[in-house]
Amino acid sequence: MKNIKLILVFIFLCFLNINQSLANEKNLIFKITKNLRCLVCQGQSVHDSDSEFANSLKIVVQKKIDEGMSENEIYEFLKIKFGDWILYDPGLNKKTYILWLLPILLFLIGGAIIIKFFKINKIK
Amino acid sequence: MKFKIIPILSILFFFIVFAIFFKALQKTSFYTPNINFEKEIPSFSAKIFKMDIEKNSEEIFIGNQFYLINVWASWCVPCREEHNFLMKLKEQKNLKIIGLNYKDKEKNASNFLRELKNPYDQILIDENGTIAIEWGAYGVPESFLIHKRKIIKKIIGPINENLYSEIEGIIQ
Amino acid sequence: MPSLIGSYSLLFGLGCSFLIIFFSIKNFKNSNLFDSKILSFSLLQLLFVVISFFGLILSFVISDFSNETVFNHSHTTKPLFYKISGAWGNHEGSLLLWLLVLTLFISIFLLNTKNQLKDYRILTLLFQQVIIIGFFIFIIKTSNPFNYIYPEPKEGLGLNPILQDPALAIHPPILYLGYVGSSIIFSSALAAMTLNWVSKEWAKHIKKWILVSWIFLTLGILLGSIWAYYELGWGGFWFWDPVENVSLMPWIALTTLFHCVLVLEKKPILTSWVIILSITTFTLSMCGTFLVRSGILNSVHTFANDPERGVFILIFLFSLIFLALFIFFFFYKPDNVKINSFFWLSKETAILVNNWFMMYFLSVILIGTIYPIFLDVISSEKISVGPPFYHKLIIPFLIPFLLAMAIGPKLNWIKSDLRNKFYLFSFLIISLILSSLIIINLKIDFLVNTILISSGFYLFFITTRDFFVHKFQNLAQNISHFGFSLFILSVLFNNIFSSEIITNLKVGETFKSKDVIIFFEKVTKKKGQNYETIIGKFNIVDSENIKQTLIPELRIYNQPNIVTSEADIKINLLSDKFMTMNLVQNQNYFNIRYQHKPFMIWIWASVSIISFGGLISLFKKKHEV
Known part of the structure; x- marks a missing residue:
């Protein structure tokens, strides 16, 4: 019994180490674009979509991040342009x-x- | 007493739900943003078509004139539909038409204009679609009517007969 | 010709309904024995619907474009397999499939309940016939799959390429078996109410039907998710899209119902609640059909909108709701006398807690799905309710839910105590230590994650222990709960450790980051049966120096002319590598999306384990405690 548990624990820790390096790479743009609705698609987020609108919006969001705007400021900015509909998080x-x-x-x-x-x- | 209230309430509740769903059916599920609002135009800078210069929005929208900024592309089919109306609007004295060439190739755009004639007083280039986003546009064609640096009308989709006369009415 | 036969056979099928109703009422009043004529007519009705369904499939196979449905959804160059699956890959055909399953289930029900009360069988049949007639009229009036076009077109419009897929070919039938199975539960609950026969015996008998629908619904949802994962091209498997939500809601209701029936099977408490749940389950299935088919929602999967259809289903749905309400309030007399008391620490309480949380999850999803519709009608404001909403409201509540799920089955009926339950506590400590180790090790400073992973591990360990300690006792329950713990853990780890790269590449270019090197070697063109394809070849070297070649495709289908992007997925026990490429308007580079998705296969496996538990429960002979 105990051995099995130990093995399980060990295996899990191994799994996790493999992915450790990848975990830290999450960045802000993914987080923001996942929360935006692609307005020309049917129920897709901007992040997931490859439509013209979504691709351009990704560039814009990246630009705003580089300009130093915070996450909420970007949401505010897009809300003024496109309305509440664009935000997945009401x-x-x-x-x-x-x-x-x-x-x-x-x-x-x-x-x-x-x-x-x-x-x-x-x-x- | 309690025994009577619950049935009545639940039946009432479901009736209301029914009514709301019924009304929702009459509405379309496609999204159209608020069209009537007055907003400052965004500030941006853009390359000018076939020229190697870049202009600021402050240099483009000047004075008391009306401006119509039209987002278009040679690969966009409905843009061809509205082209005639743009040509007619070109005749208007106190209206300047600015084209925003959306994600296009210069060669294709030139061919398009040669074939259908050029209604634009000035053409800006939006290579990656970001300027259109600044305007709050999400596709082609879209047009914005501007007066004194304010957006007074937003048109989604091609300009048609009705919209044309509406624009005519506003600028006179 | 097959269309014509199908069309008439549909009408005959509707005719059967009236005969069945006529004989049923006569039989109900006059005789003590079940009239075998009723059974024969039910089987005849099934036969007619089967003929009609095969008529439609045959029309698709021979590409009979004088049939409007075939014309709209098929094409001569389409592979035979997709011609067949195309028969139910559209609105009209899928409704015919609904009808087929409805009639199939009631026939099985009649054949299977020979030992039950005559009146109960007849009433169930009558209520089921109400639903069946509703669907017959719906199909014939608003969505007839056998509409005729003249002159006959030479070529069809083709099936949407993203539906030309094996998983999606079997997804609808399995999902409908689940949805429609709940109709039997609904009819049977109404019948049992009318006869005041909501009892232990009824619970034992209906439990099987609940299990069957539940298993199919679980598998149906699983298939849909797998399809979305590899076909929609952005590597997710659940988007909290309204259409997914409407399939999840009946699932939650069914799961809750199943747990309640376990109690009712033992003693007559919670009777009204079981009835309410039985009605809710089917109502939610129908509500899902309404939301999807009326085009009222903005979603990935919207079928063609037709307000007339929406109005019909809406009226039908609410007629059923009001019928159920009427019977519930005026016929059903629950006897509140026999309340058996039980101690607060008991299995009954655990099940009540389960119900409590399940109903909460259900209400979150229901409100999240329909609130935008209500707000739009009332104030004309449009808002979106997406994943962040559901995550915020559901994830924190999962923690106590998982703990209760681990402890609940350990308790005894009526009264229990915590002696000899020391291991419950020690496992909790182990899980907490383990997950904090993981979290600290990975520098994820998110408290909820730690606690959630702990509770996931807790359930995991407790159920794993049970396999060794209790062997075959409570096996079905244990398997499902174990599957659920595995599911939660894989989803969590998948969520935390997924990584993604989006970039633009030309042929010959290389993308480098500290984790991965992607080299775009070449593109080749090929021709498929009804599409042309551009295949990209990418060499990938990851941080472990493992080399792999991924070959995502861009398919240009001929009819309808749609470009789809086919992901290439390298599946591995630990993680998937997922890659898609997309065209960019007027550019000579491709948009490349490369994802590293750990534990994907565990998500699919764990859901299969969950439904496998249901399957065992269905087939085992002895009742479990």
Whole structure:
């Protein structure tokens, strides 16, 4: 038993070392373009798309990063140009309170129902 | 009492959901951004077609005149449709038409203009599509009507009869 | 000719429905024995639908372009295999497939339930016939696959090349088996409600159907993901695209339902909840059909939009919902007397917790998918809800969920305690240490990742231990839970360690980074049966100095004239190398995308393991505790 576990652990650590060098290379442009909707495609992100629009937008985002704009500034910039539709991450604002909070609310209600279930049980 | 409320509420709930879906069906799912808004034109610099100079946006959009910036490419089929209207708009006295040649080859673009005539007062080159993005355009053709450095109208897709008369109305 | 036969056979099939309903009602009122005529007519109806379906396939095979569906979706130069799969690769044909599965399932149901109550069988059949008639009318009225064109065109318009793919040829049938299987659960739940027969016996009997639909749905989703991975060319397998979401929602509902039925099988609690879930599952499947077919969503997979179709499915869907609500509120009388109490630390509680989280995940996905539609209607504002939303709301909640999934099956029914459960605790410590080691080692300073990996490992170790300690006891459950832990871990590691290079290269050029050298050796042109292809040859040397050649393709299909990019994937036990190339407008270089994707094969394997657990559960004889 113990041996098996040790072997498993060892194997996993080996796997991870192989990929270590690759892990650090994630960069900002991928993160940003993955969060942008390609407006001329059907449900694809700019990062994933190879359309003319997406390719140009990738260049623009890279340029803005080089100019020293932060991630949020770039989102703001694109939101003004193309509207909220371009962002895959709908931030928490007036339009999206229900979107973000309703699932959490339902979760709490679910919890309450389960607790109530036990209370009824106890009484009976 | 409680027994009655839940059915009524749930039926009501599903009716509302139904109504919303029903209304959503009448809408198209294709995205068109807000068209009517007044915005400053972006600042950029671009190469001029067939010339070895670069110009700033400040040097291009000057004075009280109306400008129409038109994003086009020789490989774009709908651009041919709107070309006639552009030629007609060229006649307008207080309107200057600026072409933004989008991801094109110079040779193809020249051939295109030779074949269909040149409606543009000036042609800027957008080699990698970044200038179009600065304008908030996402394809070809698109056109922007500009007055006093403000975008007063944005046209997505080719200019047609209606849009042509609308532009005519605005600039007079 | 085959079209004509198919067309008439469809009408006869609809006719059968009315005969079945007539005889069923007569039988329901008058007799104590099940009328064998009903069964015969059901089988006859199945036969008609089969004929009609084969009629359509035959029209595709012989390229009969006087048939509108064939004309729109086929072409003479298409390989035979895709002519056949093209029959259900379009809106009309796929609906015919739905109908086929619907009638097939109800026939199997009737043949399989000879020992059940007569009234229950007949009522289930009646409710199922309501659905079947709805689909018949839908097909005949708005999407008839046998529409006639005159004069006959010489050539068809062809099938979208990205659908010309083996995985996508079998993906729809399997997915539909899952979707439609839930229709039986729906009808049967309505019948059981009407007769007030929601009992242990019913639970035992319906459990099989739940398992069957669940297995098919799991495999269907898996196939779709694999297809998206290698065909859509950007190396992802799940995009939180609305169409994927609508297939995931019934899956979650089915999984929850399955766990609940395990409780109901033992004792009569949670009855109303099981009923609600049974109804929800099918409603979600139908809702998915509605969202996909009406063109209401903006998605990769949109079928041709036709508002008329949308309106029809919408009305049909809500008729079914209201029918279910009506029966639920007015016929169904749950007896609340027999509440068996159980201690807070028990398997029942664990299942309740499972339900609680599953319902939360479901609501996140449901709200995320339809909220943009609602917002657009109410305020004309367009927003996108994409992966970041789902990740933020789902990932944190996975942690307690995984822990509960590990501990839950260890608990006893009714009452349990934590004696002799010391190992549960020690494994938790081991997992925590292990994952913090990994995280520190790799300098990923993300707390959620650490905890999530720990809980993944925790479930992994606990289930692995069970294979050794308990051997065959609870095998099915253990396999599935083990598969799930493997799934979570592979997805996490895949996510953290994937890397990607996007660059532009001309032939003969070399791209160098510290991890990889890509040399673009040459391009060659070739001709396929219905496409021309440009094959790029790339030599890749990675950080380990391993040399490999990847040959992504660009295919130019003749009909319709579409360029697709075919990825070349080198699959390895540890990681995939994935490469695509794309044309760039008016440039002489290609856009190259090279990805290193660890553990891809483990993701596919783990999902297969999950469904394999279901399969074992279906075939085992003894009931598990």
